[in-house]
Amino acid sequence: MGQHFLKSDDAARRIVDAAGITDQDTVLEIGPGRGELTGHICRRAKKVTAVELDRYLYMCLKSKPNPGNLDLVCGDGFSDDASFDILVSALPYSQSRRAVEWLSRQEFSKAIIMVQQEFADKLTAKDRDRRAISVLASWAFDMEALHSVPGDGFEPPPEVDSVVLRVTQRNRATRDMVSAINRLFSHRRKTVRNILKEFGVEYEGSQRLDELTDEEIVRIAETIR
Numbered sequence: 634m635g636q637h638f639l640k641s642d643d644a645a646r647r648i649v650d651a652a653g654i655t656d657q658d659t660v661l662e663i664g665p666g667r668g669e670l671t672g673h674i675c676r677r678a679k680k681v682t683a684v685e686l687d688r689y690l691y692m693c694l695k696s697k698p699n700p701g702n703l704d705l706v707c708g709d710g711f712s713d714d715a716s717f718d719i720l721v722s723a724l725p726y727s728q729s730r731r732a733v734e735w736l737s738r739q740e741f742s743k744a745i746i747m748v749q750q751e752f753a754d755k756l757t758a759k760d761r762d763r764r765a766i767s768v769l770a771s772w773a774f775d776m777e778a779l780h781s782v783p784g785d786g787f788e789p790p791p792e793v794d795s796v797v798l799r800v801t802q803r804n805r806a807t808r809d810m811v812s813a814i815n816r817l818f819s820h821r822r823k824t825v826r827n828i829l830k831e832f833g834v835e836y837e838g839s840q841r842l843d844e845l846t847d848e849e850i851v852r853i854a855e856t857i858r
């Protein structure tokens with residue numbers, strides 16, 4: 634479940650400060666774990682929903698005093714019924730990709746997410762290094778890397794460092810679009826014309842997928858939805 638917990642309260646406060654939460658905001662926290670970020674979020678927000686999948690961690694959090702604006706839920710945080718202004722999440726690393734695909738389909742004003750450096754590099758990769766997730770992320774979001782958190786800032790320490798990203802929405806994706814981009818990238822070294830032939834779509838041009846811009850790839854994905 635990607636259970637690496639922040640050790641320092643200062644590190645937790647720094648992450649929550651980056652969200653710029655006001656008393657008008659509804660905040661979703663996915664994976665509160667032992668609640669390192671939750672208290673800081675509750676002190677700033679109007680309403681907080683914190684969703685923890687691990688029943689034991691959920692019960693531990695539930696046994697603490699509720700600040701009054703916290704709705705604690707045990708379950709999968711990546712729900713299509715979620716409604717929030719701001720997402721704050723030290724994402725479960727095993728589910729970072731799923732989380733980004735899910736976030737691309739939500740309507741939100743800002744997200745502060747912590748991901749492993751390796752995954753952040755994938756999200757911001759350019760040209761031939763791009764994967765489906767890079768194209769989706771750069772089309773759906775503006776992303777800014779704020780600061781890194783070294784592995785020894787967690788308990789237990791993960792093998793790689795993490796980075797805190799500020800994400801705002803550029804475009805909202807649909808489930809079909811996410812799946813079409815993934816399908817295109819399963820053939821990413823072929824020419825676009827050959828890929829599209831497999832989907833019964835005609836295309837003029839001899840470029841390969843990685844020679845196109847993110848916008849062009851998304852437009853092509855829309856033709857095979």
Ligand SMILES: C[S@@+](CC[C@H](N)C(=O)[O-])C[C@H]1O[C@@H](n2cnc3c(N)ncnc32)[C@H](O)[C@@H]1O
Nearest residue numbers: 637638639664665666685686687709710723725
């Ligand atoms: C990297 S830990 C972060 C914990 C805490 N927020 C912190 O910063 O120390 C990720 C947390 O997400 C929880 N988690 C994993 N998958 C989840 C899911 N699908 N929905 C909600 N919580 C999940 C894990 O149990 C774990 O508590």
